[in-house]
Amino acid sequence: MEIPSVQRSRGFKRTPLNETTSFNEKKKVMTPLKNVSSSKKDLSYKSENKLEQTLQSCNTKKSKPSPSSTSMIFNPLVIKRNKEKMFVYSADRKETISTSMRLDEQHYYHGLLPRKYIGNRFKNPGDFLILLKFKSGEPHYFIELLDGDVVVKRISISKENDLYFLSIPYPEDEEVRKFTAIPLLINYYHRHQIPGYICLKYPIPRPNTFYCHHQIKYNRNGPCIGKGTFSTIFKGKVLEGLYRGIPAAVKVPDNGKTEQDKDYIKIIKKTSKVIIKEASIMEELDDMHVLNFYGLCLDNLPVALIMELCEYGSLEEHLIKEGNNICTGELLYYCYDIAKGMRYLSKLQIVHRNLSASNVLIGNNGYLKIGGFSKACKLDNFEPADTLLLLRYMPPEGLSKRSLFFSETSDVWSYGVTIIEIFNNGVLPLKELNDEEFKERILQNCFYPIPSKCPETLSFGIQKGIFIMPPCNRFTFRHIQELLEVILKRTDLYPPPRPRESAFAKKGIQRIFSL
Secondary structure (H helix, E strand, O other), rough: OOOOOOOOOOOEEEEOOOOOOOOHHHHHHHHHHHHHHHOOOOEEOOOOOOOHHHHHHHHOOOOOOHHHOOOOOOOEEEEEEOOOOEEEOOOOOOOOOOOOOHHHHHHOEEOOOHHHHHHOOOOOOOEEEEEEEEEEEEEEEEEEEOOOOEEEEEEEEEEEEEEEEEOOOOOOOOEEEEEEOHHHHHHHHHHHHOOOOOOOOOOOOOOOOEEEEHHHEEOOOOOOOOOOOEEEEEEEEEEOOOOOEEEEEEEOOOOOOOOOOOOHHHHHHHHHHHHHHHHHHHOOOOOEOOOOOOOOOOOOOEEEEEEEEOOOOOOHHHHHHHHOOOOOHHHHHHHHHHHHHHHHHHHHHOOOOOOHHHHHEEEEOOOOOEEEOOOEEEEOOOOOOOOOHHHHHHHHHHOOOOOOOHHHHHHHHHHHHHHHHHHOOOOOOOOOOOOOHHHHHHHHHOOOOOOOOOOOHHHHHHHOOOOOHHHHHHOHHHHHHHHHHHOOOOOOOOOOOOOOOOHHHOOOOOOOOOO
């Protein structure tokens, strides 16, 4: 997943206070530590009420502070105290480290992002970010730091008595420093070297597609608008960020487990990985015939995928409802929209592996959009098929082998089955056969019967270029798109509907059907 360029921080200014400074002046810029004992090795840095109020007020201000309010953006923290001097560290105005105490508001916090998606985000020594993992049902935070030129090291953050500290070996003369919040810990080691490591110099900002759960709104206990094998889709709304105020579809993992179940975290982690992988595929896509990706909630479990909301539902539902009310010319444009979307995916070397009328959605502008990328993968990252793939959309080579490496040819077969659905009012033939009987029939080269509504030229193309063996002899999506363009140009045979006469017009959509 792509990450924006790193904004470099300019560090912190170390400002000594003179001995002549009055007591009242000192009091304005620092909060003294209480109960500090030099004999104790465990030195805790706690935020006083006044400091916390200052930090909270800073965090709520969105506009740039005026010169008169400069002291409000400081983050005073007493680091060392002796008889001669006291040192106060104050943040530069251009500093990228936030003074907020909420970890999810820090741009260096990447939450549950898997390590394999971090990639080459680390460029310079001192680049760092924070990730989250769950172990035995408990959250554990750790720092990823480029310590040197090539080595990215992981430093765990431990918690004890509501105080955070680094799980590292400390020198004998070094005190264990504890903090009331992780951002305070990061701020401190941004200015001081970590024992055995370098400073946390440059925070790696998370992408604009990273969302926290409080930035979206949906009712998990309300009615769902879609359901998958391990997930449920709800209607929601984006509250903050690039898509603020826009309605969205929110996909969350769902295994029938609740938070009270013992294995809830374990199972929800597994299904969350599937959603993260789906998001990594969708993030690369930008086409009018592919469902738009908005973002991903990674701040905590459960992970939530935020997508474009298609109010008019799936193509399958539309075909079943309208039936024979849809003219042949309009049905051909449905096939054409899907072919264009699948050709776009094939250009990016992406295999869908789950194409069906139920995974094709009707966009708000009347154009069909391909969705359902939970099983999609890239050709440069081959993955064998699993048992959860739909049997009746699988090509013969997949039915005859225990494992199948999918490619464009397998997607072309699934596309042919989808055409059968389109011209059969959303219903697949051979429903009367059980799975074993169906499998035996397909392996004997007795493929799906072509519906009578399907134009003769397209029917011939399906029989000679899609439902054939071996796979290498099948059409590509480029060939299919070109074939459909030839058919659609015969408006004398298959005239497209007028905008107000199409089946979409009943939904309030007025699409112009033309090449």
